[in-house]
Amino acid sequence: MSLTTLKPSLFIGIVAGLTMLYNRANMSLSTQPYKGARDFYPEDKRIQKYMFGVMRRVAEKFGYEEYDAPILEPLELYAAKSGEEIVNEQTYTFEDRGERKVAIRPEMTPTVSRMVAARRQELAYPVRWYSIPNLWRYERPQRGRLREHWQLNVDVFGIDDITAEHELIVLADTIMQTFGAKRDTYIIRLNSRKLIDAALHDYLKLEKVQAHSLVKLIDRMHKMEAAAFNAQLDATLSPSQREDGTEDKLRELLKVKDVAHLPGELQSHESVVQLTSLMKLLDDSLISNVTFDVSLMRGFDYYTDIVFEVFDTHPENNRSMFGGGRYDGLVGLFGVDPVPTVGFGMGDVTLQNFLETHALLPKLKPETELYVALLGDVYESAQRVIHDLREMGINVAVDASGRKPDKLIKNALKKNVRYMLFIGDKELQTEQFTLKDLQSNTEEAHSLQRIVSVIKDYRAA
């Protein structure tokens, strides 16, 4: 593998670079990561692994299989080739050394659509896939807003009825429940693009351009002052619309909190029937924190039907956490038959904020279970015991530094390892080892087998 075999030349480059910098400028390199991005020290990585573990376990319970793809994608996937580049300003893009335009993926949806399209004929539908890709976005970093995050993406391809939406919302809800979230700490909001289309075009008789502006306006409604919203609403509507009752009808519509209270003209629309059926199914699944939200827009141009979003209800973190919906059009853009698709994306930063806000992060144990301190010149003779402990399934860190016991204990405590074993000549001869429990600050002599079972009991606890 070239990345391995070419290592030397790179290493030379790196070391020469670092050394030049150090020697010539006598300046030190910064230890900071790239702006807006995170280093994961083991204690941080442990939290991420816990979160990803729950995501994976639940996704697989629902029959989803993990896939992955390169973090670099051809820019064409996000931009038009027409010369007029409309790729989002926040996307990281560059030209590679072969003058190919490349993007660091900001989302996984175009990628997964590409992958399904590539095997459109061979795949067995429904295709259920998930991934936890790293995504990048260029923006000003602030709390909860970073330049990179990891995002669980769950998509089902090939189901054209609401059983797909039901399954994905139950799956998302099961993730929340598995994290221990209480029902009153989050709300699942539902809406339908088809319903909004019907309301704006058929019910309110708005022009296409007006409807488009209104969707954008309503999308920002909850983040705006009422006066500003009203002013923009007035500006969007024509004088006659403000007088002929259109504006009143719109305002009434935006107050609706229940599909049953939608205007009679919309009640029989297929989207309302679907939303009602979906809510019934979710209720049967004992998911009681579901609400209809006519103002939920979520990338309206993108989705084709039902959309949903999970909101944190905590007063200090009252925000959209994640969401998704049906987007039946993307796979077909690759020149193959379209595939009905429902998916959602759940980011790690938002999720971790939620878990921290609601005190749901468990105390996670370090991977290392036993800190073995060698006493005297026993590195060679202790190898068999260390090997056996590992063979019996214990994660063992060895300290052969020869430091004083109090230093060694301090070290093990700092690493948050609960158990410690001192091994010297005496222990190797008697095959009895003193296991020190740093939590209870007690110690007892045991055989190796007994030590293994004590540690395994703690692991399982």
Add this chain to the structure above:
Amino acid sequence: MSLTTLKPSLFIGIVAGLTMLYNRANMSLSTQPYKGARDFYPEDKRIQKYMFGVMRRVAEKFGYEEYDAPILEPLELYAAKSGEEIVNEQTYTFEDRGERKVAIRPEMTPTVSRMVAARRQELAYPVRWYSIPNLWRYERPQRGRLREHWQLNVDVFGIDDITAEHELIVLADTIMQTFGAKRDTYIIRLNSRKLIDAALHDYLKLEKVQAHSLVKLIDRMHKMEAAAFNAQLDATLSPSQREDGTEDKLRELLKVKDVAHLPGELQSHESVVQLTSLMKLLDDSLISNVTFDVSLMRGFDYYTDIVFEVFDTHPENNRSMFGGGRYDGLVGLFGVDPVPTVGFGMGDVTLQNFLETHALLPKLKPETELYVALLGDVYESAQRVIHDLREMGINVAVDASGRKPDKLIKNALKKNVRYMLFIGDKELQTEQFTLKDLQSNTEEAHSLQRIVSVIKDYRAA
């Protein structure tokens, strides 16, 4: 989280981009991934997960904890600030929208050194860390040479004697053994930078520039024709060196296969003592496929002491697989006290080639264990059973398509799922379910509990 809340605008961009491309040019988007990079369909991802799982399990057995870092790093980490950019030509670099120079990391070593330096004082040594980062290199893709790979990086910080090298080589060897590799399928080669320095400078009395050229030449020795090597060797040495026995001594030196056969002047050098002790320790650990290789160079400017490399002995894949060594100098470049460090990197492409060449990849089961096919209009009434199966730990994919049984079976077979359950009104009433074993092509009626235990037995098998 911004990446989530800003999704709509991006989605609009994407969909508009895709749609424009599709409508205006009437061309389809390519379904190919970026050149030289891999899509991981579930069957590919499964192999990767298996490999990473073994890596993680073994690394943690040895007391190593997982860390991670952003795939983007400030370019300064790899380049000098002096204006004369010496960053490797194969590194992906670009300027971000804030005019910061950024690199997609080609290696993890500078990153992990940065992270240790950032917490130089707080960390408890020895620090044992591992990571499986995605790395990128711009080069012409060919078999076994891609533009991206994933690489297990294992590093120990704070041990200044050969117990560190011993531990890491045993760890690497344990990974190979856990994959089922036979001892005769790979060789672990050892050398020492200090020994090479002593041999070239003190023993052969070469000039610094000559020594440097020779290191590069010897590094390529096994990839060159003998005649070409000899010609370049002659060109490197002066006429007097060719006549005064220097060349002969060098040629003899390069033939040495055992530290015991090194020239007497080098026998007592500290590096030989260390290599001998290390080989003794490895032999005690029953690692018999270790050999001294005086021609092993491995990024000579980078490493400071012992280096090692694992070679595939298969005639069709006879190549370096991965390696590492001691590099005591990097952490100190960040303006903190240096930390003795030993590490190695093991790439997924090379490893997978090895496992495939030696037929060591096991047949991996899909994540989905049970394919539930619904018969008739039972989507709602079957939810409880589906929920219970998942609660009892089974990974269940539901097919509510209403297709004919033979189509459903074909689908389950295509997904490689072994067990199938048909659920209709009758099954829901009797609470007896027919479990179809697609492998033996038999079926039997069972209670839900019994079905769960059959599947769990298969999982454990």
